[in-house]
Amino acid sequence: MKLITICIPMYNESDNILALHKELTKLADFYDTRYKFEFLFINDGSLDDSLDIVRQIAKDDKRINFVDLSRNFGKELAMLAGFDHAKGDAVITMDADLQHPPEIIPSMITEWENGYDDVYGKRIARKGESFFKKLGSKVYYKILGMFSKVPVLPAVGDFRLLDRKCVNSIIRLRESQRYTKSMYMWIGFEKKEVQFTSNERYSGKTKWRLKHLIKLAVNGMISDSTKPLHFSFYSGLIISLISFIYMIYIFVKTIVTGSSTPGFPTLTILILFLSGTQLIFLGVMGEYIGKIYTEVKNRPPYLIQEYFDQIEDDYEDIT
Numbered sequence: 001m002k003l004i005t006i007c008i009p010m011y012n013e014s015d016n017i018l019a020l021h022k023e024l025t026k027l028a029d030f031y032d033t034r035y036k037f038e039f040l041f042i043n044d045g046s047l048d049d050s051l052d053i054v055r056q057i058a059k060d061d062k063r064i065n066f067v068d069l070s071r072n073f074g075k076e077l078a079m080l081a082g083f084d085h086a087k088g089d090a091v092i093t094m095d096a097d098l099q100h101p102p103e104i105i106p107s108m109i110t111e112w113e114n115g116y117d118d119v120y121g122k123r124i125a126r127k128g129e130s131f132f133k134k135l136g137s138k139v140y141y142k143i144l145g146m147f148s149k150v151p152v153l154p155a156v157g158d159f160r161l162l163d164r165k166c167v168n169s170i171i172r173l174r175e176s177q178r179y180t181k182s183m184y185m186w187i188g189f190e191k192k193e194v195q196f197t198s199n200e201r202y203s204g205k206t207k208w209r210l211k212h213l214i215k216l217a218v219n220g221m222i223s224d225s226t227k228p229l230h231f232s233f234y235s236g237l238i239i240s241l242i243s244f245i246y247m248i249y250i251f252v253k254t255i256v257t258g259s260s261t262p263g264f265p266t267l268t269i270l271i272l273f274l275s276g277t278q279l280i281f282l283g284v285m286g287e288y289i290g291k292i293y294t295e296v297k298n299r300p301p302y303l304i305q306e307y308f309d310q311i312e313d314d315y316e317d318i319t
């Protein structure tokens, strides 16, 4: 019998876990003896009692495993920990807050049985998110598309089913500054879309702050592409060319008319403009150097406090 892992990163989700577990139980009951399930919770340094609740329900539900990270490492790394510990022939990643509707999972499993390796949920509508968040995400995907090497699909997130071979590929990519969305595209394999409408959060507030979103956005643009560097280089070239022509113009003009003082505003504008662009491009390079610095340290991407495993290991042989 095939084993399917449902992998759930959680950070302060104590009010959602029981509701989520109920849904997952329904799902497993629906498949009855056709599949085995593993419910793998990754506790990403929650400050509330999320882990205690999981520990409690794990006593009665032998399908539950969990990994307790040593602190909050962020969702991207929590997911990596999930992929590292998942035992399933397929792994489904979903949020703990029920924004990813579990009723979609059966259609993902069907597509997997049809031979697809990477069945991703595409959000066709979202409930309960502000106009600005929606607009922001639209604009972001447009800009990201211009910069990244492999196209990243808009409105496609981390609600997806991955076949074992995709999981094995993802866990070979060990960088600690991850943008998993572009990794899914990078690994390739047979992909299939399944549409869903995202729900409102069941309980609690989103963990994302603007600063996290900006960090993730920057990561997305430069993690898989050197296009921003090329962009800086070529715009630098064009700006210098224009400045050079302008310089000759000023030079000739001064020689012909003999007066130079009226040029003061132009000078100020030029200096400000040029130093501004230089700072931006230095910043772009700085971003890359910062990433290189973090990666060359070659630290483990996350650390584990405890791995709780109660699923018989003969299932590991299948994988």
Ligand code: UDP
Binding pocket: 008, 009, 010, 011, 012, 013, 044, 072, 073, 074, 075, 078, 094, 095, 096, 097, 099, 205, 206, 207, 208
């Ligand atoms: N999450 C996590 N670590 C974090 C932040 C979030 O594991 O540092 C988990 C969170 O518990 C949830 C999922 O990632 O299961 C998505 O988080 P959230 O709902 O806050 O994000 P949004 O749905 O608003 O994008």
Ligand code: MG
Binding pocket: 095, 097, 099, 201, 206
């Ligand atoms: Mg959410």
